[in-house]
Structure formats: C-alpha cells, structure tokens
Amino acid sequence: NAGVTQTPKFRILKIGQSMTLQCTQDMNHNYMYWYRQDPGMGLKLIYYSVGAGITDKGEVPNGYNVSRSTTEDFPLRLELAAPSQTSVYFCASRTRDYGYTFGSGTRLTVV
Amino acid sequence: QQQVKQSPQSLIVQKGGISIINCAYENTAFDYFPWYQQFPGKGPALLIAIRPDVSEKKEGRFTISFNKSAKQFSLHIMDSQPGDSATYFCAALDGGATNKLIFGTGTLLAVQP
Numbered sequence: 001n002a003g004v005t006q007t008p009k010f011r012i013l014k015i016g017q018s019m020t021l022q023c024t025q026d027m028n029h030n031y032m033y034w035y036r037q038d039p040g041m042g043l044k045l046i047y048y049s050v051g052a053g054i055t056d057k058g059e060v061p062n063g064y065n066v067s068r069s070t071t072e073d074f075p076l077r078l079e080l081a082a083p084s085q086t087s088v089y090f091c092a093s094r095t096r097d098y099g100y101t102f103g104s105g106t107r108l109t110v111v
Numbered sequence: 112q113q114q115v116k117q118s119p120q121s122l123i124v125q126k127g128g129i130s131i132i133n134c135a136y137e138n139t140a141f142d143y144f145p146w147y148q149q150f151p152g153k154g155p156a157l158l159i160a161i162r163p164d165v166s167e168k169k170e171g172r173f174t175i176s177f178n179k180s181a182k183q184f185s186l187h188i189m190d191s192q193p194g195d196s197a198t199y200f201c202a203a204l205d206g207g208a209t210n211k212l213i214f215g216t217g218t219l220l221a222v223q224p
Binding site for chain 2: 041094
C-alpha cells in the first residue's frame with residue numbers, strides 16, 4: 001500500500017515552460033487535493049476533486065489546471081511557469097476518518 | 112471566516128518541557144480539527160485530531176484541548192523531546208460536499224537537549 005505518490009520530487013523550470021506534477025493514490029479515495037506550501041504561509045489549496053470527472057478551484061488556482069479522469073490520478077498542470085510558482089507542492093487524499101494522507105511533495109523552482 | 116489563526120510562529124522548548132501551540136477559528140461550521148506534524152523534506156502527517164463535541168483528547172504525550180465557546184483549540188506536547196522538533200500545523204475541516212481542510216500558518220518547534 002503506497003498511499004499517495006508524487007513525482008517528480010524536484011524540478012527546476014525556466015520562466016514560460018510548462019510541466020505536469022503527477023499524483024497517484026492507491027486507497028480508492030474519492031477526494032483529492034493539491035496544496036502549495038510557502039515559508040511562513042502554511043498550506044494553500046490550489047484545486048480539489050470530489051471524484052473522477054469533478055474538479056473545482058481552491059484559494060489560489062491562477063496559473064494551474066487539473067484533471068481527474070480516474071479515481072487514482074490527479075495531475076496538476078502548470079502552464080507558462082512564473083517565479084511566483086516556486087514552491088513545494090503537496091497532493092493529498094482523504095482517508096475514511098476525515099484525516100488527509102499527504103504525498104511527500106514536489107519542490108519546484110522557477111528561474 | 113475561513114481562516115485558522117495559529118500562534119506562535121516559532122517555539123523553543125527545553126527537553127522535558129511542555130510545548131503549547133494555539134489556534135483560533137471563526138467559522139462555527141468547522142467540525143473536525145486535526146493537527147499535523149511535518150519534518151523537513153516530508154509531507155505533513157496526521158498527529159492527532161478532535162471533534163467539537165469533545166473538550167480534550169490525549170494520545171500519549173500529545174493532547175488537544177478544545178474550547179468550543181471561545182472557538183479555540185491547542186496542542187500540548189508533554190515531556191517534549193528533541194525528536195519532536197518539527198513544524199506543526201493546526202487545521203479545521205470545512206465540512207459538506209468538499210471536505211476541505213483550512214490550515215494554520217504553522218509553528219516551528221525546536222526542542223533543545
């Protein structure tokens with residue numbers, strides 16, 4: 001049981017490039033979330049999904065996009081990367097008792 | 112209304128001491144209050160959680176105290192150990208269809224040997 005798996009762990013992007021952060025969970029959870037973590041700012045919700053085919057915006061969705069074609073996968077797409085998107089990104093899925101299980105994160109630097 | 116305010120931002124405690132982190136919220140619809148522990152380079156991990164119908168929950172050295180009328184809750188770490196040094200986040204669940212967690216800004220705890 002791998003839980004929530006995120007890839008890649010680290011990435012450096014140039015301004016204007018695009019990339020997809022991958023997130024996969026094997027717990028058959030319907031609810032999945034993408035957060036970004038900036039120093040001293042806690043975790044901010046980017047996008048979330050309540051099931052396959054259903055996604056919605058969180059607090060800070062600008063510059064990002066998501067899709068949810070299967071229960072297991074919830075990729076986060078960055079189009080036209082900007083320095084403001086330098087952050088650590090965490091994917092999470094909801095466990096049975098409301099607790100979230102987080103992945104180990106993707107550290108992204110945009111230069 | 113959707114914020115969770117956490118304090119202090121950082122905390123230094125001697126080994127064996129008590130670490131106390133406080134959080135406050137406004138939205139009375141929040142119905143689940145977890146605490147997460149995060150070590151450097153790792154994702155947050157659920158530490159302990161409480162529902163608003165309970166005033167205190169204890170798991171080992173970790174205790175959540177919950178004051179529903181004041182809309183405040185706190186984490187107490189008894190007999191703090193150097194291995195407890197981490198960032199701690201409180202959170203509140205915005206229930207309903209989306210079940211979104213609203214996080215506090217985090218407290219960096221350092222336990223000195």
